[in-house]
Amino acid sequence: MSTSSSLVSVLIALPLRLLYRANSESLSASPEYDPRASPLFFFSSVVHRSKMSAEIEESRTRRSSIERSLRLVKKAFLNISVEPIIFFVYIGWVFGNTLQSPGLYRRICETYYGDDPKVHCRHLTTHFVEDKVQIHSAEWSLYSAICYLTPAVFADTILGAYGDKYGRQVNILIGIAGIAFSEFGFMLTISQAAHTPYWTVLLFGLTTGATGYIALVPVSCNAYLADITTDSDLLTIKSSMLIVAQQLASIIGGAVAAALSGMNIPLAVDVEIALYVVAFVYTLWRIPQRPGYMEQTRKIRGNTLTSIKSSRSDVTKFFSEIWQLLKEGFVTYTRKRVGHRRAFMFITAIVLMLTYTTAVETRTSPVMNTYVFRRTSEQxxxxxxxxxxxxxxxxFFCLIVGTVGGIFVFKKIFRFRETTLILIALVSSSIRTVVIAFATKGWHMYAANVCGLFSGLVQPAVVSFITQLVPYEETGRAFSLFGIGGDLAFIISNLVYSNVYRGTVAWMPGFLFLFIGLLQLLAGLAMLWVHFCSAAEGVGRIDQSLNGPRDIQRAISTLAEEHDENSSQMAIFTTGERKISKKKSTALNIYDHALERRLQKQNSAGFWESLTDVRRDRNGSFY
Known part of the structure; x- marks a missing residue:
């Protein structure tokens, strides 16, 4: 905007100054001539002053934006809420997992070769035996993942809906208690005193999965921040602080575990559980059990518009609401949309799940630990x-630096689109996995971490890109299936990755990471199509700060809904004792009606085909 106004000012002022100079030269001989009294001088000075005022106004706007950002950061730091929970939980989790991993690997070896006097499970020397132990380790990794992830799919759904309705404190407490309970299974299996069979871990995993396991804690913490924060900019800062707290805790947990690698396992588990107790007590003290602002508003509206009496029990209502939420989330992803937006949503969601499972599989997973514990081969x-x-x-340190620095450099300075950030993250993550596949020395593994510097950009970029694809009122529904999709993705990835590692460990142990890199390459090709196609359709080109067509979309999408709500309010006063129907209104809002008109005109469009000539939609029009 400032560049165009400056250009206009120059084009106007230049010919005026030339005319003014010619006029002044012709009149300069007159002693009574005053240049400041010339109309041309007056008009030129007006143009110059307007240009100066525009520059001053732009400087003030930039300064006020910086000051507001600093105020928001200060406010976020002064109102710390769930960040210490994530900090203590992830310090304990990374610390415990790091110290327990060699003991679990040894315990698997003892399960199959404990009675063989020629095999020393603490220091394997036979290549054939080590290959067998590696295969069995991958098998038990798969069994463990199925045991805790299968119930976690249902637990995350039920507990997530419960948190939306009644508050987040109970969910956070349940998640912390489940993690702490699972550690007793590991301690009983690894401990020389108890020395229980390895399937003890599976039994504890089933119980822990019913509590949502560790995934429930960060999900509930993020939801709590959304419940208590109405300013979107402040919410972005708080969410970023939560991610930084998680990554910083992972750094400290890993470094402390490395420094105390000689600590015995029972004592390490005690330290880990003590950190969970601190997080548990802090949650009881700091986090209240009450629904968020939006849920309270919905309840007030519901109590006003509906009858207090109900023929169904609260439990039946609760599960019916869960089913309705799942159905709405499914419809959000499957409904036809303008252009290729539905395909964009599917591809970006798949990319998010793939990169998330890759990050876990190549950092803290049992298969990763099994890969680096190999010692009998030459490399x-x-x-x-x-x-x-x-x-x-x-x-984790590289992730923090790459994510924060990457967003600042690529988004704030170079103004890259979200799809560009996703492509950069995929390339970075793919190079990292390939380097791990061929690593034969320790510094190769550290070089791989440097190559994966920008792999953490996927999550913020995908979240931002999804908000550009769906109307404002559908954003929450689009994100509601991410938790369930993540659990299912982990089950599928463990099933695939464990079997790939089992089948290739004898001839190339690093082939699994090449396979993961190939999957990310295919995802990158699909994302490249999204990048160019979304640019052609104008996705992401609308300047949000100008309150443009997206705000128009948001406004027109709620007109019909507000009309229905006002009608329901009037019905309270006009129907007397008659029961108001609780059936959900099937009336379409204006935005949905516009899409239905498109569908009727081009009902034969395939899944990957455009609904219409997208060139008509580049200016943000929905009609």
Whole structure:
């Protein structure tokens, strides 16, 4: 805007100054001539003053934006809420997992070769035996994932809906208690005193999965921030602080575990559980059990518009609401949309799940630990818990630097689109996995972490891109299936990755990571299509700060809904004792009606085909 106004000012002022100079030269001989009295001088000065005022106004706007950002950051730091919970939970989790991983690997070896006097499970020396132990380790990793992820799919759905309705404190407490309970299974299995069979871990995993396991804690913390924060900019800062707290805790947990690698397992589990207790007590003290602002508003409206009496029990209502939410989320992804937006949503969601599972699979998973513990082949890394701790700490540090710095450089300075950030993240993550596949020395693994510097850009970029594809009122529904999709993605990825590692460990242990890199390459090709096609359709070109067509879309989408709500309010006063129907209104809002008109005109469009000539929609029109 400032560039165009400056250009106009120059085009106007230049000919005026030339005319003014010619006129002044012709009149300069007259002693009574005053240049300031010339109309041309007056008009030129007006143009100059308007240009100066525009520059001053732009400077004031920029300064006020910076001051507001600083105020929001200060407010976020002064109102710390769930960040310490994430900090203590992830310090304990990374610390415990790092120290327990060699013991679990040894326990699997003892399960199959404990009675063989020629096999020393603490220090394997036979290549054939180690290959067998690696295969069995991948099998048990798959069984463990199925045991805790299968019930976690249902637990995350039920507990997530419960948190939306009644508050987040109970969910956070249940998640912390489930993590702490699972540690007793590991301690009983690894401990020389109890020395229970390895399937003890599976039994504890089933119970822990019913509590949502560790995924429930960050999800509930993010939801709590959304419940208590109405300013979207402040919410972005708080969410970023939560991510930084999680990554910083992972760095500290890995580094401390590496420094204390000689600590015995029972004592390490005690330290881990103590950190969970601190997070549990803090949650009881700091986080209240009450629904968020939007839920309270909905309840007030519901109590006004509906009758208090109900023929159904609260439990039946609760599960029917869950089913309705799942159905609405499914419809959000499957309904036909303008252009290729539905295909964009599917591809970006798949990319998010793939990169998320890749991040876990190549950092803290049992298969990753199994890969680095190899010691009998010539090019094996032969790592210990100390090496894993320092390597994970460096990896999480690179993630923090790459995510924060990448967003600032690529988004704020270069103004890259969200799809460009996703492509950069996919390339970075793919290079990292390929380097891990061919790593034969410790510094190769650290170089891989540096190559994956920008792999953490996927999550913020996908979230921002999804908000550009769906109307404002559908954003929450689009994100509601991410938790369930993440659990299912982990089940599928563990099923695939474990079997790939089992089948290739004998001839190329790093082939799994090449396979993961190939999957990310295919996802990158699909994302490249999204990048160019979305640019052609004008996705992301609308300047949000100008309150443009997206705000118009938001306004017109709610007109019909407000009309229905006002009609219901009037019905309270006009129907007397008659029961108001609780059936959900099927009336379409204006935005949905416009889409239905498009569907009627081009009902034969395929899944990957455009609904209409997208060139008509580049200016943000929905009709």
């Amino acid at each position: 094996a890394l032969a790592w210990t818990s100390r090496d894993i701790g320092y390597w994970n700490a460096s990896g």
